[in-house]
Amino acid sequence: MRVSIGSDHAGFALKEQVKRYLTDAGHDVTDVGTHAEESVDYPDFARAVGEAVVSGAAERGVLVCGSGLGMAIAANKVPGVRAVQVMDAEMAEMARRHNDANVVTLAGRYIGPARAESIVDVFLGTEFEGGRHARRVDKITALDERVQ
Numbered sequence: 001m002r003v004s005i006g007s008d009h010a011g012f013a014l015k016e017q018v019k020r021y022l023t024d025a026g027h028d029v030t031d032v033g034t035h036a037e038e039s040v041d042y043p044d045f046a047r048a049v050g051e052a053v054v055s056g057a058a059e060r061g062v063l064v065c066g067s068g069l070g071m072a073i074a075a076n077k078v079p080g081v082r083a084v085q086v087m088d089a090e091m092a093e094m095a096r097r098h099n100d101a102n103v104v105t106l107a108g109r110y111i112g113p114a115r116a117e118s119i120v121d122v123f124l125g126t127e128f129e130g131g132r133h134a135r136r137v138d139k140i141t142a143l144d145e146r147v148q
């Protein structure tokens, strides 16, 4: 799968680990940065990953900051992005099955590599259920269209 990944400084270490994990698993991973520990602003990377997903350059996005929260808020400002902050694999599964989430955000200061790997495995490997959930996701998309 084509995956766009990004982080701020607080998510840098976990982003590097997740990037290596996904690459080793055979995914086509594009890293939009950051590339060092210096302090940066997370919305810049949320925007880059969000735009990659909405344009179709990537099928899914992964963002890491300290809490995952700012990344989710920022990424969801990009029309077409459905970003979710996820702390465990079960929530990742629900975000895919019911919400057709296309970006997952991770908390670099709260979870370790093993948890992050289990989350991204499920996030990339779970299909959207469609059906009644598609109607609801369409209503989310309509909210995007209202502000464009």
Ligand code: RB5
Binding pocket: 008, 010, 011, 042, 065, 066, 067, 068, 069, 070, 071
């Ligand atoms: C950076 O200190 C921190 O605010 C950021 O990584 C993130 O947690 C914001 O939501």
